[in-house]
Amino acid sequence: MSRGSQPPRLLVLWCPDWPVAAAAAEAGLPVTEPAAVLAANRVVACSAVARAAGIRRGMRRREAQYRCPELAVFAEDDDRDARLFETVTTAVEELIVGVEVVRPGVVAVPVAGASRYFGGERPLLERLVDHVSVRSGAECQVGVSEGLFAATLAAHRARPVPAGTAAEFLAPLGVQELDRPGSGRGELVDLLRRLGIRTLGAFAQLSERDVLARFGADGVLAHRLASGRDERPPGRRRPAPDLAVTEMCDPPLERVDAAAFLARTLANRFHEGLAARGLACTRLGIHATTEHGEELGRSWRCAEPLTPDGIADRVRWQFEGWLTRGRGRTPTSGVTVLRLEPEETVEGSALQLGLWAGGSGAEHTPEADKAARxxxxxxxxxxxxxxxxxxxxxxxxxxxxxxxxxxxxxxxxxxxxxxxxxxxLPGPSPATVFDEPQPAVVAGEDGRQLDVTDRHRLTAWPWTVELGDGGPRRVRNWAGPWPVTARWWVPGDRGRCARLQVVLDSGEGGQPLAALLRWQERGDPKWTVEGVYD
Structure with missing residues (x-):
């Protein structure tokens, strides 16, 4: 692509804080309540109400709940996000054809034909926002510009960018905009800042040759985005129709788990067909036909080439949207035909061998394949x-x-x-951990049940432990207690817990028993068995 050529003009619809909106909708939580989605004990998304209370992405759970004790916390769930987003995608598709799902919360669609039909881009945007809000109940913003990157940033600002002015629109924006979800450009953005490059315009002014020499291929891609050019190199092409794979489903697919199981096999066959021709898929079409002749279809766009796992995930997400969507039209019968079609491909010569093997080289061995089968x-x-x-x-x-x-x-x-x-809890961990803790009684020499003091000490020496499966056993040895403070930031709801490791004398089976016990300040029973050691 020459420096002066322009990528296609796209309309992007963006649902702010979609992981939180989806989690709250599934839980029936009002939008006026603060909520956040966490992964690895850190905030990955939060609602506007939570941000007003001081919650930010990357914040630890404890700090977030300290700042906002009434914060509703949800676990990250990609399947839930994709399933509920199907109602939004369907609403967009009712007005505009050719919808591409970039990720749950973001869809892109070519704007040229739709804008002519609705009398211009601005009437189209107004009609689309109103239609999606009524049909799905989701809050959304739309933007238009050349290329997916600029159009997405325009949607974040709820504005259409005039044709041919994408570079001018991007120029004053900070380089942190390059670090989008899943892009992995955090280190590049940090390096640009340390070099004094603060805006996309300043980055775009560098020559592509200098960028390649200093930042490598990833830097060149980011430089293209900052310059308002297309996010992908010009080597993409429409594949031949014989690259699509079709599966006849007998019996028809009516459950998500059955579809997910079939998706694994179909994804591997689809991926192998592309790999044999040196190609990788960057836009996947998922199409299905039901027993009653209903035609279902959706396009999934991905910035990086899709792996077999990535293909299978998107098929599972799409079936969850089709079969279990909370609103909108659902199929009236099971799916009898499933087809995967590569709508856009790139050359696969630059991809690592591990991608074609379906995993890292260390895991791809004959023994691993045999176990997998x-x-x-x-x-x-x-x-x-x-x-x-x-x-x-x-x-x-x-x-x-x-x-x-x-x-x-x-x-x-x-x-x-x-x-x-x-x-x-210090190691070693118990070999067996119970799904539901078993009741126990920990008593001193006088027969009274023990407690844990505010200084994290037992009220007496543990003498016997009575488990749920038998009578009391003498304590041979013990370690702890190990304190755990729960919900200390909520007045009236804080509670103390502690864990105790014990070795008990032989029971009826004749074998000593090592167990992990848990004491809680509130509740009945006070002592439970969390697990046992080998």
Whole structure:
């Protein structure tokens, strides 16, 4: 692409704080209540009411709840965000054809044809905002400009950018705008600031050759965006129709879990067909036909080439939107035909080998493939939810430190899982952790139940422990208590907890028992068994 050429003019519709809006809508929380979505114990999105109370992205959970004790906290859930966003996408599609889902919360669509039909861009924008608000109940903003990057920033400011002025619109904006969700440009933005480059216009004034020499290929892509040019190199092309893959579904798909299971196999076949031709998909078309002849379709845009896992995720998200959407029209019968179509591709020669292998080189071994086939076979017998693997996450209690992930889903530990956690239980962790803590009675030599003082000491030496499965056992040894302060920032709701490790004498089975006990200031029973050690 020459320096003077312009990318296509796009309309972008953006729903502010969509992860929070989706979580609050699913929970039935009014928009007037402060809310935030957290991942790895940090705020990743918050509502306008929460921001007014001082909540910001990246803030730790404890600090956020200290600043706003009534804050409603939700866990990050990509499936929920995509499922509920289907109502917004459907509302846009009722007015404009060719909708592309950039990510849950953002859709893009070519503006030329629609603006002519509605008598100009401004009438189109006004009509679209009103229509989406009525049909989906979601708050949204729209913007128009050349290229997805500039159009998205225009949507954040709820304004159309006049044709041919994208570079002028971007010039005064800060370089932090380059660090969009999932872009991974945080280090580049930090380096530009330290070099004294504060605005997109200042960055765009640098020559592309100098940018390539100093910042590499990622820097060149960011430089193109800052200059108001297209976000992708000119090598993309429309693929041949034979790259699409189609699956006949018998019996018809009527459940999300069944669709997700089929999506794994179909995604791998689709990806292998592209890889054999040296291509990777950057815009995926998902199309389905129901028993009653209904045609369903959606395009998913991705800034980076899609992996098999990424393709399968988008198929699952789309089926959740089609089959379980809370509002709007749902299919009247099961899906009988599912087709994946690569609507846009890029050359795959620059991609790492690990991408084609479906994982890192260390994991892609014959033994790993054999184990994966066995687990997939078991999933076919007992269902996708029946096979899970454990992933270590951050947390204080043993139950919080491990998260179970369905086989085939990403096994990525949460960010900050290895960071120090105040009041975290010292190792080793119990081998068995109960889903529901078992009741227990911890007594002193006089037979009275023990408590934990404000100075985190036991009121007496632990003498016996009575578990739910038998009579009292003598305590051989013990360690603790390890204090945990819960909700200390909420007046009238704070409570103290503590954990105690004990080794008990032999019971009826003749074997000593090592257990992790938990004491809580409030509630009944006061003592419970959280887990046992091997």
């Amino acid at each position: 066995a687990l997939v076979h078991v999933q076919g017998l007992i269902g996708p939810e029946g096979v899970c693997t454990a992933v270590f996450d951050g947390g204080r209690s043993p139950a919080e430190q491990v998260r179970f992930v369905r086989w085939g889903d990403r096994r990525t530990p949460a960010e900050g899982h290895d960071a120090p956690w105040p009041e975290r």
